[in-house]
Amino acid sequence: MKRKTTLTVGAVLLSAAALFGTSATAQASSAATPCGTFCLFQHDEHNFWGGKYMLFWPDGTCQNVEGPMNNSASSMINDTGRSVRLYNSANCAGAVGYTAKPNSEDEDFSNNGFDNKASSLR
Template sequence: MKRSMVRRAGVVALALTSLMAVGATAQADAQRLSSCLGSFCLYEHDDFAGAEQEFLFTSNGCANVGSTLNNKASSMRNPSAGRMQLYTSANCAGSYGYAAAPRSVDGDLTNNGFDNQATSVRRVTP
């Protein structure tokens, strides 16, 4: 079973801006991960800003990015123990173009060649 929801994250993004000024300490990374309440979160803009989609994976599987963030995701948080693979096609068709390690964050997908590309997400066992 999986489901997803989209909510605005303006207040969260403001709080994170001050967190990130502290520096990339392990503690700050843990706080950044805990700010994603689902299994995996995508954000419209760099540094976890703009619209957010939370994916609630309870097992390995594929979920499509919602219309709000389709081809718009620019940063991600993966607080889960799973590896998240991002695809440019719906229903995780074809090969993935980006993989998020368990318990990782990425504030900018541009240097991975995957800015504004994600259309679906598959959770796999690392």
């Protein structure tokens, strides 16, 4: 009798956990997306991992956005404690085009006037 009661409570707790997990994912899928460093993504909105992406480990030095991600980034996740500055030109030349705040994410660069432009960062 006592054993049966324990099993029932366990099943209820499991359901509650599953529901919470689903709802949290739907509400902010991006927030739960693992990046772990600074990530640029080819596409915007909730499609962070649906296209090409590139990981960076910002350390204050300039890094060029190489290959197919050059002039292609449309969203980002910044899981670092640094402000990451993106430049339209290679080698961090010219004006800063976009600043990613520490521990932030942006699902669409379009409203920042910086869609498909990033060529370097630091």
